[in-house]
Amino acid sequence: MPTAPDPDLRLRGRLLRGLGRLREMLPGSFVERQRACGRANCRCADGKNLHTQYQISVLVDGQPKTFNVPTTLVQQVRDNIELRKRFEAAAASICNINLRRFLKQKEKP
Numbered sequence: 001m002p003t004a005p006d007p008d009l010r011l012r013g014r015l016l017r018g019l020g021r022l023r024e025m026l027p028g029s030f031v032e033r034q035r036a037c038g039r040a041n042c043r044c045a046d047g048k049n050l051h052t053q054y055q056i057s058v059l060v061d062g063q064p065k066t067f068n069v070p071t072t073l074v075q076q077v078r079d080n081i082e083l084r085k086r087f088e089a090a091a092a093s094i095c096n097i098n099l100r101r102f103l104k105q106k107e108k109p
């Protein structure tokens with residue numbers, strides 16, 4: 001009978017195999033804001049019927065930037081930013097597993 005597989009290694013393998021599905025991940029956070037466009041005769045001029053604007057807010061070379069997201073891409077961009085959070089969670093889990101393994105390895109003579 002084969003020895004029971006190390007649960008840490010099984011989890012690490014599963015996390016690594018799942019990373020390919022996260023390839024479309026995007027940085028930053030998704031921002032939804034209300035704004036007036038400034039045209040005097042627009043519906044937003046009353047300050048209530050504002051326009052919804054979607055943006056990615058992200059650091060580029062350490063500088064905060066925002067990029068407008070067209071309405072047609074809102075869902076895709078939201079999803080892809082979510083992918084990055086899953087990537088970061090997976091990376092953190094893999095690092096924890098590897099740290100545990102390093103500390104165990106270090107104890108052995």
Ligand SMILES: [Zn+2]
Nearest residue numbers: 036037042044
């Ligand atoms: Zn307007």
